[in-house]
Amino acid sequence: xxxxxxxxxxxxxxxxxxxxxxxxxxxxxxxxxxxxxxxxxxxxxxxxxxxxxxxxxxxxxxxxxxxxxxxxxxxxxxxxxxxxxxxxxxxxxxxxxxxxxxxxxxxxxxxxxxxxxxxxxxxxxxxxxxxxxxxxxxxxxxxxxxxxxxxxxxxxxxxxxxxxxxxxxxxxxxxxxxxxxxxxxxxxxxxxxxxxxxxxxxxxxxxxxxxxxxxxxxxxxxxxxxxxxxxxxxxxxxxxxxxxxxxxxxxxxxxxxxxxxxxxxxxxxxx
DNA sequence: AACCTGTGCAACCGCGTATTG
DNA sequence: GCAATACGCGGTTGCACAGGT
Numbered sequence: 001x002x003x004x005x006x007x008x009x010x011x012x013x014x015x016x017x018x019x020x021x022x023x024x025x026x027x028x029x030x031x032x033x034x035x036x037x038x039x040x041x042x043x044x045x046x047x048x049x050x051x052x053x054x055x056x057x058x059x060x061x062x063x064x065x066x067x068x069x070x071x072x073x074x075x076x077x078x079x080x081x082x083x084x085x086x087x088x089x090x091x092x093x094x095x096x097x098x099x100x101x102x103x104x105x106x107x108x109x110x111x112x113x114x115x116x117x118x119x120x121x122x123x124x125x126x127x128x129x130x131x132x133x134x135x136x137x138x139x140x141x142x143x144x145x146x147x148x149x150x151x152x153x154x155x156x157x158x159x160x161x162x163x164x165x166x167x168x169x170x171x172x173x174x175x176x177x178x179x180x181x182x183x184x185x186x187x188x189x190x191x192x193x194x195x196x197x198x199x200x201x202x203x204x205x206x207x208x209x210x211x212x213x214x215x216x217x218x219x220x221x222x223x224x225x226x227x228x229x230x231x232x233x234x235x236x237x238x239x240x241x242x243x244x245x246x247x248x249x250x251x252x253x254x255x256x257x258x259x260x261x262x263x264x265x266x267x268x269x270x271x
Numbered sequence: 272a273a274c275c276t277g278t279g280c281a282a283c284c285g286c287g288t289a290t291t292g
Numbered sequence: 293g294c295a296a297t298a299c300g301c302g303g304t305t306g307c308a309c310a311g312g313t
Contacts, residue, residue, distance in 0.1 A: 016281070102281075106281085110279055
C-alpha cells in the first residue's frame with residue numbers, strides 16, 4: 001500500500017556538502033536526470049537523504065542558476081512580486097530566471113526587508129504556519145487543518161497560484177526536439193531554428209549524436225545534450241532585458257482581472 | 272591579538288499537498 | 293476512498309566570515 005518507507009536518517013551525512021559529494025550528485029543527475037530523490041542518494045553513492053540531495057541540486061548545483069549579486073532590475077521585480085504574492089518565494093523565483101527560492105528568500109530577509117523598512121514601508125508579517133503535528137484525523141471536511149481553514153477565511157477568497165514555470169525545456173520537450181530532428185539536419189525544426197541549435201543522432205542504438213550550436217559541432221550523448229540546452233536556453237533568456245518587466249506586468253494584470261490562474265499558466269510558457 | 276557583534280547564506284525542519292497502491 | 297509515503301515549500305537555524313572595539 002502506498003509508497004515504500006522513507007529513508008532512515010541513521011548514519012547519513014549532514015551539514016555542508018563536500019566537493020566530492022557535489023561531484024557525485026552532479027554526475028548522477030546529468031546522467032539520469034532529476035527526480036526519484038529518495039532512491040537517488042543510494043544510486044549515486046551518497047550518504048545523504050534524498051531531501052538533502054534535492055535541496056543541494058535545486059539551490060546550488062543546477063546549471064541554470066545565476067550566481068552573483070542580484071541586480072537592480074531583479075531587486076525591483078522581487079519587491080513588486082512580493083507585494084503581489086507575499087512570501088511565496090517559489091512563485092517569485094519561478095519568474096526570475098536563474099534565481100532560487102532560497103536565494104530570494106534570503107535576499108529578502110537580509111537586505112530588502114530592512115531596506116524597505118528604512119524607506120518607511122510597513123511590511124506585513126507572514127502568518128505563522130501551525131506547528132501542530134500532521135494528523136490526518138485533524139482535517140476538516142475540505143481536507144484542511146482547522147488552522148489553515150481559519151487562516152483562509154481571514155484572508156478572503158483564495159487565488160490559485162500556478163506552479164512556478166522553469167524557463168527551460170524539460171526532459172520530454174528535449175525528447176520531442178530530438179524526435180523532430182531525427183532526420184539528417186535537425187536545424188530544420190522550428191525549435192532548432194529559434195534556439196539556434198541542431199541535433200543529429202548517430203546511427204546505432206546508443207544515445208550519441210552530433211550537437212550543433214553557433215556554427216560549432218560537438219560529439220555528445222543525449223544527457224549531455226540536455227544539460228547543454230539547459231545552460232544555453234537559460235543564458236539566452238537571461239540576456240532578454242525586457243523579460244523581467246513583462247513577467248511583473250503579467251502578474252499584475254492577472255491579479256487585477258482575476259483571470260483563472262491555470263489559463264494564465266498556459267499563456268506564460270515561453271517556449 | 273582577542274573578543275564581541277552583525278551579516279550572509281547554506282542547510283535543516285516540519286508542515287501541507289500530491290501521488291501511489 | 294483510504295492510508296502511507298514522497299515531494300515541495302516556507303520558516304528557521306547555525307556556522308563562517310567581516311568589521312569593530
